Every structure is written in structure tokens, then in C-alpha cells.
Amino acid sequence: MKRSPNGIDFVWLLPLLLAAQPVATDSYLPALPEIARDLGSASSSLTVFVLAFGIAQIPVGLLADRAGRRPVLIGGLILYVIAALAGALAPNVEVLAALRALQGVAMASILVCARAAVRDLYPAHEGPHVMARGLTGLGVVALMAPILGAAIVQWAGWRWVLATMALYAVVLLAMCWHSFGETLPVRDDRQPMPKGGLREVFASRSFRVWSSLAAATYGGLFCFLLLSPMVYIGYLGFSPALYGWIPAGGSAIYICSTTLCRRLLRAKGPYVTVRIGATLSLCGAVIQALGCLLLPHSAWPLLLGHAVFCMGHGIHQPCGQAGAVGDLPHLAGRAVSWSGFVMMLVAFCTGQIAASFVDAAYTHGAWPMVAPMVVAGVILMLIAFAWLPALQRETERVVPRSQ
Template sequence: MSVRGHAPSPATAFVLLLPLLLAAQPVATDSYLPALPEIARDLGSASASLTAFVLAFGIAQLVCGPLSDRFGRRPVLLTGLAVYAIAAAGAIFSPSMAVLVGFRVLQGFSMAAILVCARAAVRDLYPAHEGPHVMARGLTGLGVVGLIAPVMGAFTVQEFGWRWVLGGMAVYAALLWVLCLRLFGETLHRPGAGEPATPKGSVREVFASPSFRAWASVAATTYSGIFAFLLLSPMVYIGYLGLSPIMYGWIPAGGSLVYIFSTTMCRRLLRRLGVVHTVQLGATLSCTGPLIQVVGCVLAPQSVVPLLVGHAVYCLGHGIHQPCGQAGAVGDLPHLAGRAVSWSGFGMMLVGFVVGQTAASFVDPQSSNGAWPMVVPMLLAGMVLMLIAFFWVPRLPAPSTARRP
């Protein structure tokens, strides 16, 4: 009997790999959060390394998208995983903040290749109307890793030091490279004789799509609130409220647990309500969560309870918006999947960077502004999501049911 008969199909193998590929991001960020205070004590301002990482990740997507459209998803993905592992390994030995930032920038560039190829492959293999379901399934797996990553990061920092966290990232990427080498087949459709190649002026075509603009805005807005939490929550919970790194590690882990539930719920809601009403429900949750935090900041500024409850409710909305936003941005552009994914991803990182840096400017060593620098950006994101979900998304055309040729 032929062994080939038992080999998984490209779509089946990809479904197994997608959560692990998407999880490269929380491995690089969530496990890193508990290490920020210790890195700051050893090398200086630790937020610079996280900010540089995110900025590099956003910019690099503009390069990786066209590269994956031209050369294929597989070679770009494998190169990205290899560089990710090398950069994480090099960062272990950083003697200064400048060197650490340099390696984190390299890691951000490589992570762009991983996520662009993973998201573009969804559109390669599935029609637009199935994209949110597939992304929700993949993001559920990402949530599982996101649940484990901050707890493992906090434990590693407390027991072994922050450099071992980076070693864990290197091992993760190396193992994933081996899996992709064996299981990830090329998903990009190659034009045959007489078929047109990728058209010139394709970036204009991406931004001419009403669906791309709306869904990319959903993804960028919801991410801006989460990034404000990622960047500022260590300062709020550890610096302002006095939690230990181990105790803090359970907070993003708890958010990931809610995110897992939400992405699972998203698949059911899409079948029952359709994408428009599902996103409207998500926007309501995304706005309600920060409102709970606002009430807590006013009435009980030293209590973690309203901050935690509000964060959980926001994460419920985030778990709905991300699969819908990421899949919807590329739904009408199967022939430009890499470019659409890259510009959508760049928008997420750009908005997150601007919002995060603006909010961080209101944080001082005495935490004189309390939790407000973290809460206000999340509230603004929730309000913008309400506007998009109720006044923009309902006007979009229905997603295509055709697969990519």
C-alpha cells in the first residue's frame, strides 16, 4: 500500500499548522511581557524592545506580502521561521538594550513573513465566505498558546531570568520550521499559459476594495485596544497595583482563555447570525468592557477587579473581530492575497504603535495617572468599533463563495 495514500491533504495539513503559525506572535509578545520589568532593571527601558519589535513587524509585512505573491508562501514562510529562531537565539546574549532591540527588530521582520504567509494561505485554500470560520479555528489555537505563554514566561523569568524566555522562542520556531518543512506544501496558485500574472498597480486595487477598507479597519481598531493593554498592563498591574510577575502572568493568560472561548463562539455566531450581526455583537462587547474599567477607575482606583472584568469583556469582542476582520480584508482579493494581508497587517501594527506610544506618554514612574493610560485607548477602540459595525459593515456586498482558481 502506498504511503502517499495516508499523507494529509494540503488543506488538512494546513489546518493543523495554522494555529501554531499564528501563535508565533503571542510566543514573541505574551511570554515576553512578564520579563519587561527585569529587562528594564538590567538593560534600561524595556518597552523600547517591544515597540521596536511591533514596528518592525508592521513595516516588514509590506515586503513579505509581495514576496509571497511572487515566490510562493512556502519559501518565504520557511525563511521567516529560520530567521525568527536565529534572532531569538541571538537576543539571549544581548549585552545592552541596543543589541536586544536589534535582534527584536530582526525577529519582528521574520514574524511578518510567518503571519503573512499563514493568513494568505487561508485565502489560497478556502473561499471568502469560509475564511472567517477557518481563521476563527486557527485563532482558537493561537489563544491556547497565548494562554500558556505568559504563565510560562512569568515562571521562567522568576526562576531562571529573562534571557531564558528568548531561548524558549528560539526552540519553538525551530520545531515549527521542521513541521512546516514536512507538512506545509505550496498553496499559491501559479498562473498557467495564457493566464495573467499579478497585475501592476495592485496596491491601488487593494485599497479600492470597500471590503478591504472596512474589514482592515475592524482588525486594526480592535488590535489597538489589545496593544494598549499589552504595552501598559505590566506597568499598571506590577508597577501601580503591586502585583508580582507570577500573579501578573495570569492576567494575559486569563484574557487568552476568554479569547479561546470567544473565537469558538464566533464560529457558531457566524452560522446563526451572519457576519454583520456577529460583528455588531462583538463591537457591543468591545465597548462595554472599557466602560466597566472606567467605572472602576472612578469608584475603586486601587481595585484590580473592574480592570480584569472589563478586560475579559473586551477580549470577548476581540475574539469575534479578529477572525472576521483578518479574513474579510482579503476576501475579495484572492489574486492579491499576500498584498491584502500585508497591508491589513501593517495597518494593525501602525494603529497599535501610534495608540500605544501616545498612551505610554502619560505613564510616569510614580503612576500618577493610575490605570487611565491603559483604559482610555481601549474605550476609544470600542467606540470606533461600534461605528464601523453598525454604520459601515452593513453596507458592504456579500462575500464571494468562489474559491481561488
């Protein structure tokens, strides 16, 4: 168990740091209709947050490797507080969008440093266990955040949702200020600063495999997040209140799946664990596809398939995120940032393509949401049963030789 200089276990800080993302996004979703009513528009403030979060990870990773994790993390938390508080006072949608973009940059700083610190503090084989535990905490917050956000909007208004984000970040800032010591390994003054960048990161076969795993599973899930309101509310006729239980149920399954992931890692190791996860992901997507073919107006195959896909997702994310940086401890910040950027880029592009097939008459039914998940399931199976075994054989050849 790794401890900070002040004695607080890092494993307790990690889920709180990772959970800053659903606090900034999931709790914000119930506020969108009221923001649109007050300011005239709302979607731009969410879009620029996602884009800023994805792009900012690249320079943040470089800065975290050069300046250290602690100053970048503390700076990100301070910026998160300022942007959220200022956003609560935004007079128009343009100002709100700009401040949400700043919050996206702050979010990138927090997540990159949190994930890089896992590699700083733990050996590569322990990383997936630690990330799974942290993502379990994230799942709990993701389950609660939209419910809490909706309650705040109903009783106090959308501006207090942003104020609550700021309060969360203030508490987290105080904890990290006193408990998060610098995790970047100390280098001898005579040792040059690592200069590896994009070329060295992508030259790592381990990085390419594991980051592809994380990007594929998130790309499939993102299409659900983006298009499920249109499928369940617009196409199948669910009420918004009833629909809200669907992503909440997915989050509950995700929590259970990250717990299962830790047990599978101990019993089976990462390679077998990922194969189990890929099988679940593809099975979930196939169940949905069969529902689209045989029962196109029934929600049950979609719900069952989504639950199974989420079980696979809860296995892939800890393994993919930790594995992408496992082979690059000296470039942990940059490896984490490029992995996160690739994941967001794949999700954004896939989501835009899938959304282009949705029309007002829902001509294609649920297929725009389901088809990308099927593709993701197939890719995950190829990674798990073809690409990862090749990496495993390569690793087994290198380890005895080094011994």
C-alpha cells in the same frame, strides 16, 4: 477540510504558525528584568521587534504574492531560528536589539504567509471560521507562554528563553518543510503577474471595512497590554505575581470567545456576529469607565470590563483578519500585509498617545488605559451598525447580478 500534499490538515498547522507570535513576545516579557540587569537595558529589544514586525509585513506581502507562500514561509522560519539562537548569545543590548529586529522580520514572513494561505485554500465565507480556529490555538499558547517563560528565566536564565523560541521554530520548520505545500494558485504562463498594489488594495471597500474592524479592536486591547502594568501594579498596588494572572485570564476568555465566534458565524453569519462583538466591546469599555468615575480605586470594574472587552475582541479578530482579504484573492499576500501594517500602526500610535498621559503620581488614575478602549468600542459600534450594513447591501446587490 484542506490538506497539504503530504496529508496533514492545514488547520493543524495554522494555529502553530500563528502562535509563533506569542512565543516570540509573551514568553519574552518575564525575561525583561533580567535582561536589563545583565545588559543594562531591555525595552529597546522589544520595541524594535514590534516595529520591524509591523513594517516588514509590506514587502513580505508583495514577495509572497510573487515568489509564493512556501519559500517565504520557510525562509522566515529559518531566519526566526537563526535570530533567536544568535540572540541567546548576544553580548550587549545593541546586538540583541538588532537580532530581535531580524526576528520581527521573520515573524512578519510567517504570519503573512499563514494568513494568505487561508484565503488561498478556503473561499471567503469560510475564512473567518478557519481564522477563529487558528486564533483559538494562538490564545492557548498566549496563555501558556508567559508562565513557561517565567519558569525558564527562574531556572535557567533569560538566554534559554530565546533558545526555547528557536527550538519551537525548528519543530515548526520541520513540519512545514514536509507538510506545507505551495498554496498560491498556479497561473498560466500566458497570464500576467498581478500588479495591483496599495491603490487596488485600499480601493476595495471590503478591505477598508474589515481591516478597520481589526485595527480598532487591536488598538483598544494594545492600550491594555501597554498600560495595565502601570495601572494595576503602580496605581492599584498589585504585586507583579498577582498582576500576571490578569493577562492570563484575558487570554483564557479570548480562547472561549474565538470558539463562540465560530458558533455565531454558523448560526448568525458575519454581520450579526460582528454586531454582537461590537456590543460586547463597548459594554466592556463602559463598565471600566464607570468604574473610573464611581470606584476609582477598585480593580473589580476594570477586571470585569476587560473580560467583556476580550470577548468582543475574540469575535472581531477572526472576522476582521479574514474579511480584509476575502475580496482580494489575487492579492492575498498584499492585502494581508497592509491589514497587518495598519493594525500595528494604529496600535502603536494609540499606545504612544495614551502613555503620554501617565505620570509618576498617576494623576489620571486608570483613564489613560480605559479611555482608548472606550473610543475603540464606539468606533467598533459605528463599523458594525453603520459601515458593515452598507457593505452588506452592496454585496447583496452584486451577488444576484453576477448570478
